[in-house]
Amino acid sequence: MNSFSEAGSGKDQGGTVELRSLDKLIHSNNKTITMAAISKAAGVSQGAISSLLNDRDYGIRVSEKTRDRVFKACRELGYIPNDLRAVVRMYPHLGDLCVLVSQNVAALIENPFYARVLNGIFGALTAPMRNVMLAEYDAHADYAEKPELLPAPVRNGVASKFICIGGANPSLFQTLLKREHPVAFLGRGVPLPGLTTIEPDYADASRMAIGHFVKSGHKKIAIVSGPFGSSDHSVAELNRGVRNACENSGVTCDAQNILYGNLDAKSGSEALAALVARKQTPTAIFCMSDEAAAGVLSYANSAGIRVPSQLSIIGCADTAIAETLALSTVHFPAGEIGATAVRDVELRVAESELLNSKNIMLPVRLVERKSTAPATAA
Amino acid sequence: MNSFSEAGSGKDQGGTVELRSLDKLIHSNNKTITMAAISKAAGVSQGAISSLLNDRDYGIRVSEKTRDRVFKACRELGYIPNDLRAVVRMYPHLGDLCVLVSQNVAALIENPFYARVLNGIFGALTAPMRNVMLAEYDAHADYAEKPELLPAPVRNGVASKFICIGGANPSLFQTLLKREHPVAFLGRGVPLPGLTTIEPDYADASRMAIGHFVKSGHKKIAIVSGPFGSSDHSVAELNRGVRNACENSGVTCDAQNILYGNLDAKSGSEALAALVARKQTPTAIFCMSDEAAAGVLSYANSAGIRVPSQLSIIGCADTAIAETLALSTVHFPAGEIGATAVRDVELRVAESELLNSKNIMLPVRLVERKSTAPATAA
Numbered sequence: 145m146n147s148f149s150e151a152g153s154g155k156d157q158g159g160t161v162e163l164r165s166l167d168k169l170i171h172s173n174n175k176t177i178t179m180a181a182i183s184k185a186a187g188v189s190q191g192a193i194s195s196l197l198n199d200r201d202y203g204i205r206v207s208e209k210t211r212d213r214v215f216k217a218c219r220e221l222g223y224i225p226n227d228l229r230a231v232v233r234m235y236p237h238l239g240d241l242c243v244l245v246s247q248n249v250a251a252l253i254e255n256p257f258y259a260r261v262l263n264g265i266f267g268a269l270t271a272p273m274r275n276v277m278l279a280e281y282d283a284h285a286d287y288a289e290k291p292e293l294l295p296a297p298v299r300n301g302v303a304s305k306f307i308c309i310g311g312a313n314p315s316l317f318q319t320l321l322k323r324e325h326p327v328a329f330l331g332r333g334v335p336l337p338g339l340t341t342i343e344p345d346y347a348d349a350s351r352m353a354i355g356h357f358v359k360s361g362h363k364k365i366a367i368v369s370g371p372f373g374s375s376d377h378s379v380a381e382l383n384r385g386v387r388n389a390c391e392n393s394g395v396t397c398d399a400q401n402i403l404y405g406n407l408d409a410k411s412g413s414e415a416l417a418a419l420v421a422r423k424q425t426p427t428a429i430f431c432m433s434d435e436a437a438a439g440v441l442s443y444a445n446s447a448g449i450r451v452p453s454q455l456s457i458i459g460c461a462d463t464a465i466a467e468t469l470a471l472s473t474v475h476f477p478a479g480e481i482g483a484t485a486v487r488d489v490e491l492r493v494a495e496s497e498l499l500n501s502k503n504i505m506l507p508v509r510l511v512e513r514k515s516t517a518p519a520t521a522a
Numbered sequence: 523m524n525s526f527s528e529a530g531s532g533k534d535q536g537g538t539v540e541l542r543s544l545d546k547l548i549h550s551n552n553k554t555i556t557m558a559a560i561s562k563a564a565g566v567s568q569g570a571i572s573s574l575l576n577d578r579d580y581g582i583r584v585s586e587k588t589r590d591r592v593f594k595a596c597r598e599l600g601y602i603p604n605d606l607r608a609v610v611r612m613y614p615h616l617g618d619l620c621v622l623v624s625q626n627v628a629a630l631i632e633n634p635f636y637a638r639v640l641n642g643i644f645g646a647l648t649a650p651m652r653n654v655m656l657a658e659y660d661a662h663a664d665y666a667e668k669p670e671l672l673p674a675p676v677r678n679g680v681a682s683k684f685i686c687i688g689g690a691n692p693s694l695f696q697t698l699l700k701r702e703h704p705v706a707f708l709g710r711g712v713p714l715p716g717l718t719t720i721e722p723d724y725a726d727a728s729r730m731a732i733g734h735f736v737k738s739g740h741k742k743i744a745i746v747s748g749p750f751g752s753s754d755h756s757v758a759e760l761n762r763g764v765r766n767a768c769e770n771s772g773v774t775c776d777a778q779n780i781l782y783g784n785l786d787a788k789s790g791s792e793a794l795a796a797l798v799a800r801k802q803t804p805t806a807i808f809c810m811s812d813e814a815a816a817g818v819l820s821y822a823n824s825a826g827i828r829v830p831s832q833l834s835i836i837g838c839a840d841t842a843i844a845e846t847l848a849l850s851t852v853h854f855p856a857g858e859i860g861a862t863a864v865r866d867v868e869l870r871v872a873e874s875e876l877l878n879s880k881n882i883m884l885p886v887r888l889v890e891r892k893s894t895a896p897a898t899a900a
Binding site for chain 1: 576604605606607618627628629631632634637638640641642644645649651652653654655656657658659660671673674675678679680786787813816817820823842843845846847848
């Protein structure tokens with residue numbers, strides 16, 4: 145008794161099998177398809193087929209063309225390998241979705257913006273009971289050099305669609321693309337053939353916030369920015385947008401009115417405290433996070449500065465806290481970013497060829513709540 | 523050429539192999555172990571072994587005792603099946619951790635308390651590059667009756683340790699336990715042999731908050747509770763704790779001072795607005811969520827009610843917003859709940875027998891920030 149033929153099963157329609165889920169496929173109970181039948185249909189030796197199905201090299205080198213021919217024959221016969229990984233190689237669209245995060249996932253889950261991105265990812269899955277794999281990667285590892293360090297879901301071969309969040313690691317992207325897995329990277333544009341990058345229009349967010357202040361008659365505008373000299377892409381883009389907006393509107397943004405910090409609530413409170421201490425209290429503050437904006441609001445409340453009549457505040461991202469505190473903010477389409485990534489990889493896993501690199505920039509919009517008002521005559 | 527013997531590989535120490543990761547195991551490249559060798563070592567027919575490794579019934583009924591003997595022989599020989607699922611059946615501790623959530627995962631990720639629980643789960647994983655599976659289940663499905671509806675990671679057989687969050691589904695728990703997978707359920711005590719349940723001491727949270735108010739001289743205490751008549755376990759327990767605390771302290775909590783809502787910020791704002799409109803402004807409010815407490819604070823700020831000199835506020839859970847707004851609250855050990863669940867399933871997957879049901883209740887503690895003060899003479 146040969147375990148291969150035992151394991152095989154198929155359908156007898158004679159055409160391509162419409163398979164909707166990996167699970168149904170594994171648990172389908174069709175008639176046995178032998179290795180000899182596949183060998184005959186593909187015109188390839190049984191040894192080569194076995195090698196392909198096991199993804200191990202038993203001394204038989206199999207060309208990509210042969211592989212395509214064998215897999216096509218298997219699909220046409222409705223052959224279902226017993227090994228989950230072979231199933232995913234043969235029917236890539238049935239593989240799991242894997243979200244890879246450059247360390248660490250724990251911090252990401254608590255970041256309200258990325259929590260919404262994950263929410264969007266889940267929301268876009270179509271299975272009634274949805275599932276994803278979540279794993280970490282090292283943004284600085286050379287995975288081409290050390291494939292043994294690849295995240296478990298990449299090595300295990302059960303996932304076939306990847307969404308990466310965090311630091312760009314071209315060696316990771318290349319490894320995945322080489323295996324013909326579609327990859328969507330939620331971050332800075334990386335020009336790799338086959339890679340899709342998706343991000344909100346950060347620079348436009350700053351332009352909208354500053355533009356709104358200028359239009360409302362504000363002249364003393366302060367900025368709560370990220371860490372000074374940060375190499376973070378989003379901070380760099382937000383800063384660039386501020387510079388653009390000031391140039392375009394003719395408003396000068398004094399260096400002393402730009403405060404740097406880690407964009408948490410404390411940094412917001414400290415920023416306003418510093419401005420007040422310097423007798424530089426602005427009439428409007430743009431904060432590059434909602435948390436910092438919440439900190440500014442907290443300090444204003446405790447210091448008796450009335451919001452919005454004396455001080456207008458605009459946050460950034462439109463996370464839960466902005467809604468809770470009725471803060472005006474620039475909405476980042478977090479859910480849409482996640483959903484776009486899912487749709488992109490779902491679409492591309494069905495295609496046999498990987499396309500050119502693609503950069504999707506999603507629009508942002510100003511949300512006016514209760515923390516903004518026109519500048520008063522005073 | 524037999525695909526089974528091709529697929530097999532092992533180590534030649536002759537004893538139990540110390541295997542630290544599923545991945546290393548799959549990619550290890552040891553000498554071939556034949557089915558005949560396993561058959562000889564276990565004293566079982568090759569057909570029965572094949573049946574066991576493929577988890578399919580080829581007409582050969584294999585007893586649990588035989589299964590244990592075959593798996594033991596395989597482990598001693600260092601045999602590694604080619605099929606990922608067979609690897610996990612043979613070496614359960616190498617399987618993935620799966621977090622199962624009763625619909626829906628998307629909402630869970632955005633819930634700051636559960637975001638911290640997930641954070642705790644990730645934090646407790648020991649692999650340098652951590653990974654989990656995240657999947658949904660239906661709290662009301664009968665999985666014993668309809669196993670085909672089980673979440674994909676349960677059916678696929680790559681996960682071997684489960685943490686369940688949300689509604690209790692005994693048929694799910696029983697299915698997992700029957701497969702000898704350890705299960706930790708983060709919720710209400712369910713008396714199933716082998717099941718571990720973990721939760722914070724909700725009732726004590728209310729007792730601490732009310733006790734603190736009473737000790738600080740407050741007599742006009744209001745409660746912002748969950749939806750009236752809610753069957754939610756946490757709300758029921760928090761309410762029970764309030765009743766206990768009032769009884770023990772001799773403070774009467776008038777029914778008109780208990781407000782019901784969905785515990786978001788809006789419900790908190792509306793609660794205080796309603797109390798003020800009725801000329802029933804309390805000197806202290808206990809809110810059964812930090813979001814509701816944030817809403818109370820927001821309304822107080824806008825209505826000119828000074829916090830804490832005129833109004834003390836205590837929230838519940840100690841999520842990020844409580845820290846951001848310097849709200850006093852009762853800390854729920856969310857991270858520890860997650861970590862405890864991981865340690866529990868990791869420990870039990872290594873044991874061959876499932877123990878009695880176990881209920882772990884983790885202590886909570888009051889965190890005093892800037893929203894509480896003693897009652898003034900007024």
